[in-house]
Amino acid sequence: GAGVSQSPSNKVTEKGKDVELRCDPISGHTALYWYRQSLGQGLEFLIYFQGNSAPDKSGLPSDRFSAERTGGSVSTLTIQRTQQEDSAVYLCASSLRGANYGYTFGSGTRLTVV
Amino acid sequence: DQQVKQNSPSLSVQEGRISILNCDYTNSMFDYFLWYKKYPAEGPTFLISISSIKDKNEDGRFTVFLNKSAKHLSLHIVPSQPGDSAVYFCAALPGGTSYGKLTFGQGTILTVHP
Numbered sequence: 289g290a291g292v293s294q295s296p297s298n299k300v301t302e303k304g305k306d307v308e309l310r311c312d313p314i315s316g317h318t319a320l321y322w323y324r325q326s327l328g329q330g331l332e333f334l335i336y337f338q339g340n341s342a343p344d345k346s347g348l349p350s351d352r353f354s355a356e357r358t359g360g361s362v363s364t365l366t367i368q369r370t371q372q373e374d375s376a377v378y379l380c381a382s383s384l385r386g387a388n389y390g391y392t393f394g395s396g397t398r399l400t401v402v
Numbered sequence: 403d404q405q406v407k408q409n410s411p412s413l414s415v416q417e418g419r420i421s422i423l424n425c426d427y428t429n430s431m432f433d434y435f436l437w438y439k440k441y442p443a444e445g446p447t448f449l450i451s452i453s454s455i456k457d458k459n460e461d462g463r464f465t466v467f468l469n470k471s472a473k474h475l476s477l478h479i480v481p482s483q484p485g486d487s488a489v490y491f492c493a494a495l496p497g498g499t500s501y502g503k504l505t506f507g508q509g510t511i512l513t514v515h516p
Contacts, residue, residue: 333505
């Protein structure tokens, strides 16, 4: 596609449920990043993929968070047993390898845990 | 530990005047700095950047200044236009990295009044 696509755009879930957030990067972009923005905070790095590998997952807040990428394309961020503090906008970005800052961000998924 | 700080949550400016957005950082390993602009319900978009070997970079109405000794950067928008109303994030990248793990500030909401 022309841009980075994220789905769903909004998700309301009950505390304790699992959620999956999807990211479709720009075709040909080998680097993929997940960030999240909590209320009143800046964007917080979660994980970096190069191809299907995740050489840096240092930003994942707990073992309830996991992510995978398949076919060097689509990525899924999974949050298990959601908590209220997981409420945030989750943003995905992709770039060509080596373009350290030339990312294109998606519009994000707004997750609300009630 | 907030390594990149934008201490002004909001800024209001009259159309045609200058907007100055400020950003401070604490990590001396940062050597590349970026500004992103974000409209509601959209992902951030890259605006302008500066390397630590420079103290100024200009692109049309946008100029970024870097004061390494003070660990401070600023974004100047001249003249400001109503369409510039958005959230502005500064971000920093450490030297020697092969991928774009950015550290973001909290953002400043800019409102430009007609």
